[in-house]
Amino acid sequence: MNIISNLIEAHIFRERNGKLEFLLLKRSPVQYYPNLWQMVSGKLKENETAYNAALREIKEETSLIPEKFWVAPTVNSFYSPDKDYICLLPVFAAKVKVDSEVKLSSEHTEYKWLSSEDAKNILAWDGQRRSVDVIVDYVLKRNSFLNFIEIKN
Numbered sequence: 276m277n278i279i280s281n282l283i284e285a286h287i288f289r290e291r292n293g294k295l296e297f298l299l300l301k302r303s304p305v306q307y308y309p310n311l312w313q314m315v316s317g318k319l320k321e322n323e324t325a326y327n328a329a330l331r332e333i334k335e336e337t338s339l340i341p342e343k344f345w346v347a348p349t350v351n352s353f354y355s356p357d358k359d360y361i362c363l364l365p366v367f368a369a370k371v372k373v374d375s376e377v378k379l380s381s382e383h384t385e386y387k388w389l390s391s392e393d394a395k396n397i398l399a400w401d402g403q404r405r406s407v408d409v410i411v412d413y414v415l416k417r418n419s420f421l422n423f424i425e426i427k428n
Contacts, residue, residue, distance in 0.1 A: 277360045284351055284403070285315040285329040285367040286410055287342075289338060289388065290374065295411055297394040298371075300336065300383040314406075316364075326426050329367040331376075338378035341369035345423040349409050353403035368410045368423065396424045 287298040288357060298311045317332035320414045326346065333339055347366040354361050377386050389397070395404040413423050 278363065279360050280363040281319050282364045283317055283329045283332065283367065284324050284364045285333050285369055286406055287315060287333060287337065287369045287371055287419055288410065289371050289373045291373050295414060296388040296393055297391060297407060299387050299389055299394055299397065301385040303382055303384050306382055311399055314403065325365045326367065330428055333369055336380045336382055337373050339375050341371055341428060343370040344426050344428050346426065347406060347409055347423060349406055351406065366406045
C-alpha cells in the first residue's frame, strides 16, 4: 500500500449578514461519484503546487476568483481499495464576494449556497464536514488555536 497526495479540496464561502454560506456543487452524472454534492476538488498537474491546483480548480469549476485564500489547518484522507492507497488531501478555504457569479464547468450540473449546517448535511464524508467546522470557527469565532495561513493570489 502507498500513501499519495495528488488531490486538493477547496471550500468556497461568502459572508452574508454575519454568517457564512458555503458553495456546494453537484457532480455530473458522468463523473466519478455521480450526482454527489461536494466542494471544489481536483487533481494536481505535474510540477504544480497544491495551492496553485486549488486556485486553478476553483476558477475552472466555478469561474470564481477568491478575494481571500487560506490553507486550512486540516488534512483529509481516504483509502482507495481498487488501487490500495491512502490519499492525503490538503484543504483550502476561499472567500468570495457576496455577489460573485458562479459559472459551472461541465463537471457539475447544479450549485447551491448553503449555511454551514445545511452544507454539512449533504457532504458525503466526515472529513469534509469537519473542514466546514474548522473554517466557520476560524472566520466567525477567530479561535486563537487556529492558525490559517493566508496565500496571496
